[in-house]
Amino acid sequence: xxxxxxxxxxxxxxxxxxxxLKNGEVATLDVESYFHNVRGLLSENAHLxxxxxxxxxxxxxxxxxxxxxxxxxxxxxxTGFLTRLLLTMYGxxxxxxxxxxxxxxxxxxxxxxxxxxxTYQLEDLFALKVTEPFDMxxxxxxxxxxxxxxxxxxxxxxxxxxxxxxxxxxxxDSFLTRAYYEVHPEINLGYRExxxxxxxxxxxxxxxxxxxxxxxxxxxxxxxxxxxxxG
Amino acid sequence: xxxxxxxxxxxxxxLVVFDDEVEFSNEDNIFxxxxxxxxxxxxxVTYIESEFNTTIESDEMDINNFNTIDNIVNFISSKTVYQ
Numbered sequence: 001x002x003x004x005x006x007x008x009x010x011x012x013x014x015x016x017x018x019x020x021l022k023n024g025e026v027a028t029l030d031v032e033s034y035f036h037n038v039r040g041l042l043s044e045n046a047h048l049x050x051x052x053x054x055x056x057x058x059x060x061x062x063x064x065x066x067x068x069x070x071x072x073x074x075x076x077x078x079t080g081f082l083t084r085l086l087l088t089m090y091g092x093x094x095x096x097x098x099x100x101x102x103x104x105x106x107x108x109x110x111x112x113x114x115x116x117x118x119t120y121q122l123e124d125l126f127a128l129k130v131t132e133p134f135d136m137x138x139x140x141x142x143x144x145x146x147x148x149x150x151x152x153x154x155x156x157x158x159x160x161x162x163x164x165x166x167x168x169x170x171x172x173d174s175f176l177t178r179a180y181y182e183v184h185p186e187i188n189l190g191y192r193e194x195x196x197x198x199x200x201x202x203x204x205x206x207x208x209x210x211x212x213x214x215x216x217x218x219x220x221x222x223x224x225x226x227x228x229x230x231g
Numbered sequence: 232x233x234x235x236x237x238x239x240x241x242x243x244x245x246l247v248v249f250d251d252e253v254e255f256s257n258e259d260n261i262f263x264x265x266x267x268x269x270x271x272x273x274x275x276v277t278y279i280e281s282e283f284n285t286t287i288e289s290d291e292m293d294i295n296n297f298n299t300i301d302n303i304v305n306f307i308s309s310k311t312v313y314q
Binding site: 047048052053081084089112 | 247262268270271272273274276277289293294297
């Protein structure tokens with residue numbers, strides 16, 4: 001995409017611009033189509049997400065001894081995108097937990113061959129009982145929905161082996177992320193607190209987790225922050 | 232086997248639709264066609280790295296490098312030239 005402009009001065013002539021609009025010399029500014037164009041530009045794309053998230057995970061786990069065939073637990077999993085991607089990259093098995101029936105049904109519609117290595121528990125993650133802690137505990141888009149974050153962060157640690165790892169991913173407070181949520185009001189149904197990298201790391205540390213590395217996504221339709229913590 | 236055939240075979244091994252429903256050219260956008268699942272892009276990256284003995288850097292993780300067979304082959308060829 002190339003944008004050109006003949007305006008090289010410091011001040012853009014808005015009077016002239018709107019006069020041209022009024023005279024029909026440039027396309028009329030239709031607020032609704034403008035809004036939908038921006039929505040179209042900033043719309044979720046699972047293929048792009050796989051690449052961007054895959055890149056973030058590789059940077060996050062570079063040099064980290066990931067246990068072969070790791071057992072992965074994803075809290076508030078939705079369709080388990082993060083776990084399915086981790087299994088594609090590192091093998092292993094996954095357990096997804098979510099209390100949302102819609103997400104559970106959506107997962108069952110899209111699950112592929114990796115479904116044999118994944119179990120899905122439709123229940124409240126705070127009531128979750130596991131027989132053995134996991135090598136990796138993760139969440140993607142969960143923590144920002146809780147005003148009080150200590151409890152939800154502690155749950156990650158509770159189910160993680162002492163020598164395991166946690167991967168916490170949240171949408172990051174940035175101009176791009178704000179613009180994304182601004183044009184997608186239909187997904188702003190509950191509490192969502194956008195966190196800066198600094199605030200997220202402070203909250204994580206205050207909850208007794210040890211962040212070892214943090215990476216910010218590049219090239220997706222909103223920015224997200226991924227933090228790797230020790231078990 | 233040419234690189235085009237090799238990539239086409241890999242895509243065909245990972246289709247989420249039945250083989251007989253699938254027809255795509257070297258210029259077709261495999262993601263827009265809906266023949267592969269949402270995780271395929273990363274699977275393809277891993278495949279290219281191992282099969283062509285190369286490393287795909289962060290700034291190369293651009294979906295336009297992987298969305299058609301032609302683009303994938305051009306991308307791999309450009310990396311091979313620089314190695």
